[in-house]
Amino acid sequence: MIEIVELEKSFNGIGILKGININIPKGSRYGLIGRSGTGKSTLLRCINALEDYDRGELKIDGVDIKSLSKRELKYLRRDIGMVFQDFSLLGSLNVYDNISLPLKCWGYNNNYINNRVNELAEVIGLREKIQSRPKELSGGQKQRVAIARALALNPKILLCDEATSALDPKTAQEIVQLLNNINKELGITLVTVTHQLSILKNVCDEVSILENGKIANQGNVNDIFTKKPESLMNLIGVKYASLPRSGVNIEIFLTESNSEVAIISHISRDLGVDCLIIDTNMEVYNGKHVGSLVVNISDEEFSKVISYLDYKEFIWNKLK
């Protein structure tokens, strides 16, 4: 469990993290999103003690990082793996040597290292590339090697800082799949910083949205995407600039629980109301099509339609 309480951090007198409160349960998949410069990477670096913080608490399994000695910090970092956008592999070393690096630093014997590296090469599906150098690998393969290296010391926590941002969408999804398998099979807590919202939905259960060094919203990913708080809309940048000026525009949210209901057909059939579809914002989440629809209806039909949506337990929002 990672517990962050009223955490504050500044650089050169400028506040970067301004009272962060987050609880990340053991074995969970947690996301941090926010605009560039809001302090996401700084927060990740505080979690693995690469960065000190000024005030507040940051406890891992009940122990505040600030209370640890140098030696204890070294052991803490061993329990926390990290992967980056640029993979950070050593170009002069092959896959085997890149993965084995942390094991060598910790003084494991060659036999253990050999078994562990082969085991990890199997986990990441790159056994046949064990002798290749990074320049002979694709971006996705390089990130797999970086993940294997981060797992070498059996960490409890894996921090991913924009780990899929440099990859094409399909390769990014494959890395997400690998991270999800690692979380599920090894019980490793995943903390992911990303600006790719589709990635967030597939690799996180809970999320905090950072704005100007503070948490603007936090909660279950699906709930956040359903309720679409202002902080999320600021990130998505969606503006319904050209909505029809006549009638009423309503945004109807389709969640995991109701995404299979043909709500527009129901409104038309049950209420005899025509709905003009203005916009759609749908994505696949946990195998279901979720998101929102914007429809335009006449002023007279408004109260009838929203009562019906309430009755059908759909969340809706009247757009201005």
Ligand SMILES: Nc1ncnc2c1ncn2[C@@H]1O[C@H](COP(=O)(O)OP(=O)(O)OP(=O)(O)O)[C@@H](O)[C@H]1O
């Ligand atoms: N070592 C440092 N010294 C001084 N300022 C720093 C240092 N590290 C980060 N900053 C500043 O702290 C702020 C937050 O940086 P950080 O990298 O945490 O943001 P971020 O949300 O991860 O951004 P991005 O999404 O662009 O990676 C930025 O203004 C950055 O310039």
